[in-house]
Amino acid sequence: MGQLADLARAIERPLQVDFMVASSYGKGTKSSGNVRLLYDPATDLAGKHVLVVEDIIDTGRTLQRLLSLLAARQPASLG
Numbered sequence: 841m842g843q844l845a846d847l848a849r850a851i852e853r854p855l856q857v858d859f860m861v862a863s864s865y866g867k868g869t870k871s872s873g874n875v876r877l878l879y880d881p882a883t884d885l886a887g888k889h890v891l892v893v894e895d896i897i898d899t900g901r902t903l904q905r906l907l908s909l910l911a912a913r914q915p916a917s918l919g
Contacts, residue, residue, distance in 0.1 A: 844893060851891075858883050864902045875905040885913040892919070 848857060861879035890910055894903050911918055 847893065856883070860906060862902050862906055864899075875902050877909070885910065885915045887914070887916050889917045890915040890919070 858881045862875055862877050864875045897903060
């Protein structure tokens with residue numbers, strides 16, 4: 841978590857931090873290919889700059905699904 845705090849300190853204010861929880865593993869140790877959103881905050885992203893910080897990247901499928909979902913919410917930028 842220290843790296844996330846360092847990143848938050850380096851970003852110009854105002855800043856809002858929120859979290860999403862997604863999974864494609866279910867109970868197994870290999871990706872099922874089915875991305876499930878376990879927690880999706882109700883934050884309005886329209887016109888805001890959004891920076892996605894991913895903690896685990898395996899196949900990239902979950903991240904791709906999240907980026908698609910976030911882009912549909914019309915942020916000013918998404919990276």
